[in-house]
Amino acid sequence: MIAELISVGTELLMGQIVDTNSQWLSQQLSAMGIDVYYKETVGDNPKRMRDTIEMAIRRSDIVITTGGLGPTEDDITKETVAELMGEPLALHQESLDALERYFAGRGRPMADINRKQAMMPVNGITLPNHRGTAPGCIIEKDGKRAVVLPGPPSEMKHMFTTSVVPYLESISDSVLRSAYVRVAEIGESTVAEMLGELIHNQTNPTLATYASTGDVTVRITAKCKKGEDASAILDPMVQRVQEILGDNVYTVKGEPLPTVIAQLLTEHQKTLALAESCTGGMVTSMLVDVPGCSAFLKEGLVTYSNEAKARLLGVPMALIEEKGAVSQEVAHEMASRVRENAGADFGLAITGIAGPEGGTPEKPVGLVYIGVSSQSGTQVFQVNFSRNNRASNRLGAAQRALNLLRKKILADLT
């Protein structure tokens, strides 16, 4: 089955917003074993939209549109798709009721123009919108299928997950289940190389790698007949991938690294204190993004200046002057002192040269020392990112620090 994605919106053509919908949909469809051969973006121009959708219906089995379901005259995606599929629209009472409830819940009357959003294909499937106003729909005709979805990502994703996925499963005799293995410290090309044979010979389960900021996700998808147990196919492959990628795998369930660390610390009732120099609060902020972080987070100190390292942490100024603020010794002191001062179980410290200035031949831009401390001792790791990009050096240092902390916690627990 071949799908084609059409994103509608002049603001996409102008570059005013990024089209994240089509990437997300590509991933979902790929995980369901549906290939995407083409993606297009068109504006609100009737003729160009019509031509694009017509061609897509001709050459693909499923056409999925996002956007252009608003109440104004410019919003013509649903009307264009319905016309091309030869399907009349009529007022859909249930959708109208939902629209009226939506506006009533916000204390304002529904404007007349919004009635247009409740005009739905007579023989199609109406998809309720639980996150906004415009319902979506599915129209089937002569073996072709058109799926019309709203543009706002939160509405589109919710509608796809709750309505379109069950629909696609209903027209298939198989079901799919995916595992998401996430790995730190190794780049996407290395991951792809390590899994080369598995990826090359994939049949069922299938594998794909996705790069996100700072780490890599491996999607593993098993397909089986309805009623069969997918885990019999899925689990052995998940285990093989884990074995190949080793202890940098931090989850097989898809959660981000800070969440994994938060769960580890909370579950074992351990606490953490941080001292950050070049990362400047980024690591602490990543952990604070996890709800419930108060259970384990004692405090975070951004000691960018030497004075702050001395005054807030008690690192001897003589040591900083002798060894330099970016040194094995200062990272060691930062990690152990922040832990002791805060009375925490774990201490994490980062000091490095983020660039673009401040590098020397001995200590180049991208050099970072990461200290992890607990009652079992303090270790310092040297990493050299050697990238001439302040933002990516800082992000790389933050991700590496979190993974080293995770390994330290696991080592202490066993």
Add this chain to the structure above:
Amino acid sequence: MIAELISVGTELLMGQIVDTNSQWLSQQLSAMGIDVYYKETVGDNPKRMRDTIEMAIRRSDIVITTGGLGPTEDDITKETVAELMGEPLALHQESLDALERYFAGRGRPMADINRKQAMMPVNGITLPNHRGTAPGCIIEKDGKRAVVLPGPPSEMKHMFTTSVVPYLESISDSVLRSAYVRVAEIGESTVAEMLGELIHNQTNPTLATYASTGDVTVRITAKCKKGEDASAILDPMVQRVQEILGDNVYTVKGEPLPTVIAQLLTEHQKTLALAESCTGGMVTSMLVDVPGCSAFLKEGLVTYSNEAKARLLGVPMALIEEKGAVSQEVAHEMASRVRENAGADFGLAITGIAGPEGGTPEKPVGLVYIGVSSQSGTQVFQVNFSRNNRASNRLGAAQRALNLLRKKILADLT
């Protein structure tokens, strides 16, 4: 002049990476007064790529491709475009020399397959790649123009800026100059509404709004004949936009808000200390992302727990218990104490309920207090984001805090 963008790559169709190139190119072309009517993504399949590029050449004046210039057999964008434009390829000695220098500089020999990257259109314009291996090219034929660019964003952007922009200017009798007005605290739809009349009646200069995380950019572009002074057209419009949007405009030169604050503090030799609760180090990290932040940043404290607020800042525990950690009074103490403890000129403090838990009827999720302190006094601002999204509440609080700090610094300086 109508442009069409084609992104090449199976990894884009699979959703393995986001296509940021096409958004960036859309913005650049829009600023040059060139309309984009269609954007497509295709994989490495020869027939589908050929069909897509052929259609684009037929219906648009300029076709810009990104990606598919690698050394392998799969990489066929340049070959396909050249064939469709009826243009032979031949070995381009200069490009081959550059490739060999590139590999020599990295201490490894050039593989034979890389020679393919130096095959360039005989009558076309070769665009050198100063950031990677594959050169790009421009082919002109029968009033149509094809621009072939590499896929990696850093290579593509550099090539576009240094080679394609001058080319597009050379085929036009006019030049363009843009100003980027950035504004905090107001959402994109409000900005668009405030500028409604200007946007509606735009001719020269043109205006467009772009939403980014946390703030809005207004692009103002003036077009004039070569040799004329663009600022005579541009400057009055920049001033009008500033007047309409008021004191939330923080730059007309496009820099991000943390950079503007860093420049203000550095220029006036003022220093800053921060105490963050719900933002958890995010504000400090945004400032540390600016190179040279050591000139003004004394320290940042992440005092998420009540104990940290008391121990690190000296906020009386009785006050926290009486008024609550999220209160006007505690924000006041946090801001003034972090400033005094650090001996800084300015103190900034944020305490709030990021959610999803922790809200009450009196203090709902999204309630944030922001304290700004200097010798001239300490003010606390209450903001209610009332979004049920921890990440966006935290980002909103961080952006608002930075803008309130900016206003305080400006008020103190005048």
